[in-house]
């Protein structure tokens with residue numbers, strides 16, 4: 298095995314351990330938000346193995362399909378006004394609990410699910426921990442007036458498959474970051490921005506970090 302193959306294996310183990318620990322937080326009868334991505338891919342079988350009577354909503358079509366295949370009860374996110382818990386991955390986690398999400402373009406639905414959840418649990422491998430958040434910050438923009446929106450935002454590049462499942466244009470903000478709270482406010486206040494991938498610590502309840510063969514638990518006083 299080469300060094301890089303060993304590193305990948307190590308990171309995958311950390312993702313799996315964090316996901317399996319998070320699956321244990323789900324209780325009988327709960328409504329559960331399911332995130333998107335390669336870390337959540339370990340959550341779905343761990344949750345399905347528990348054979349609980351739970352009701353799930355999915356933040357992407359990919360999660361919806363895999364969760365259903367595994368026998369989880371997944372329903373559309375309508376007629377449900379809150380979720381008991383949601384579990385999702387992240388691209389970056391800073392020391393106070395700010396997250397960057399949306400590397401897979403799912404941040405709009407993920408933020409709606411996070412905001413509706415009483416407990417929002419983030420699962421990451423240790424390589425997602427950063428001292429300072431870095432760009433790009435994923436964006437979803439309305440196609441209408443997109444060049445004017447980009448002009449107001451500064452350095453914005455189209456980085457993903459261009460259209461989200463909800464019809465927005467997926468892009469990345471590459472300008473100065475500075476204080477994440479100030480940037481989050483500016484992005485949210487710019488007409489034409491549907492959503493951005495900065496998730497504040499106030500949304501987050503717990504961060505489970507796979508670290509070697511163990512899981513480090515950080516409670517964030519956000520919720």
Ligand SMILES: O=C[C@H](O)[C@H](O)[C@H](O)COP(=O)(O)O
Nearest residue numbers: 334335336386399401402403
């Ligand atoms: O749009 C994608 C989501 O925000 C993911 O939760 C995030 O990119 C982390 O994904 P992964 O677990 O694959 O690193």
